[in-house]
Amino acid sequence: MRVLGIETSCDETGVAIYDTERGLLAHRLFSQIALHAEYGGVVPELASRDHIQRVLPLIHETLAAANLSLSELDGIAYTAGPGLIGALLVGASIARALAWGLSIPAVGVHHMEGHLLAPMLEANPPSLPFVALLVSGGHTLLVDVPRIGQYEVLGESIDDAAGEAFDKTAKLLGLAYPGGPLLAKLATQGQAGVYHFKRPMVDRPGCDFSFSGLKTAALTAWQQSTQTEQDKANIAYAFEEAVVDTLFIKCRRALEQTKRPTLVVAGGVGANRKLRERLNDLKAQVFFPRLEFCTDNGAMIAYAGALRLQAGAAELPIIQARPRWPLVELEAI
Numbered sequence: 001m002r003v004l005g006i007e008t009s010c011d012e013t014g015v016a017i018y019d020t021e022r023g024l025l026a027h028r029l030f031s032q033i034a035l036h037a038e039y040g041g042v043v044p045e046l047a048s049r050d051h052i053q054r055v056l057p058l059i060h061e062t063l064a065a066a067n068l069s070l071s072e073l074d075g076i077a078y079t080a081g082p083g084l085i086g087a088l089l090v091g092a093s094i095a096r097a098l099a100w101g102l103s104i105p106a107v108g109v110h111h112m113e114g115h116l117l118a119p120m121l122e123a124n125p126p127s128l129p130f131v132a133l134l135v136s137g138g139h140t141l142l143v144d145v146p147r148i149g150q151y152e153v154l155g156e157s158i159d160d161a162a163g164e165a166f167d168k169t170a171k172l173l174g175l176a177y178p179g180g181p182l183l184a185k186l187a188t189q190g191q192a193g194v195y196h197f198k199r200p201m202v203d204r205p206g207c208d209f210s211f212s213g214l215k216t217a218a219l220t221a222w223q224q225s226t227q228t229e230q231d232k233a234n235i236a237y238a239f240e241e242a243v244v245d246t247l248f249i250k251c252r253r254a255l256e257q258t259k260r261p262t263l264v265v266a267g268g269v270g271a272n273r274k275l276r277e278r279l280n281d282l283k284a285q286v287f288f289p290r291l292e293f294c295t296d297n298g299a300m301i302a303y304a305g306a307l308r309l310q311a312g313a314a315e316l317p318i319i320q321a322r323p324r325w326p327l328v329e330l331e332a333i
């Protein structure tokens, strides 16, 4: 089964074709970073309008790269939520229209299920059951995964997501958008031991997170410093250390609690080098997607959709998107 995947939930237009026998055939991405940079964050209406312009050319490019025509597709998968409603509706509309025109099924994919399954696209995929750490700009979740589609949330952020904390702290330190990767880069110039930020919520039982206090701690440190470039790098270093250490502690706890032998890490913050290094210290097998599939992409949506279509997912041909959509509402496949 050959499935076209379309991702338009935020500021990246991603398209891919996944073949259940041959694997990933082609994938293309257009990032809107330059479009939103001058506003310091994603402007939802601009995002929707740009998806409209990008999605069809990207579909044609991806088909050409896979040496396929539209008539050779067997199904379409699109991100149906969570995300920005206008942006989601672009992907949902084009997917439904194409499926209708081609008389093939379409399925709405949960964006976080897409992230969670992204490590399955690698040559050495994890086997089930596992614990998943999902760390993106909108979510920080620890999830127990006994089987695909059955997700038990072990812990989540009670305020900012990890990526959001990276982005907001970067902004406070005067870095450009999107701040996460820039803050991580700046942290490589920082000195260890100059600042130390408390690891939030590690002294409480459970696997929930709270990252908003770290952002305030970083701001206070910056305001009380002499505000040199080295101060900034030292604060970035301490902030990244605190986030990574907190994620490490909670992952260790989730693995102990569930007795699962495997941890899967996904979502944009999963691209963070420090986090990848540190989580490899866990007494578990740890799986990450390749860097380009940590952040938003069409491949993870094509893959997750292919699994659901293969399992017989059937949906009414109506254009639907859900800006909020709890992961636990999904059905096991």
Ligand code: KG4
Residues within 6 Å of the ligand: 010, 135, 136, 137, 138, 139, 162, 163, 164, 166, 167, 178, 179, 180, 181, 184, 267, 268, 269, 270, 271, 272, 273, 294, 295, 296
């Ligand atoms: O998964 P993603 O592409 O989009 C969402 O679904 O939110 O994640 C984007 C988030 C942003 O907050 C971005 O700053 C963060 O992931 N991010 C990073 C790094 N690369 C991306 N954060 C820290 N270090 C990185 N290297």
Ligand code: ZN
Residues within 6 Å of the ligand: 111, 115, 136, 137, 267, 268, 295, 296
């Ligand atoms: Zn995402």
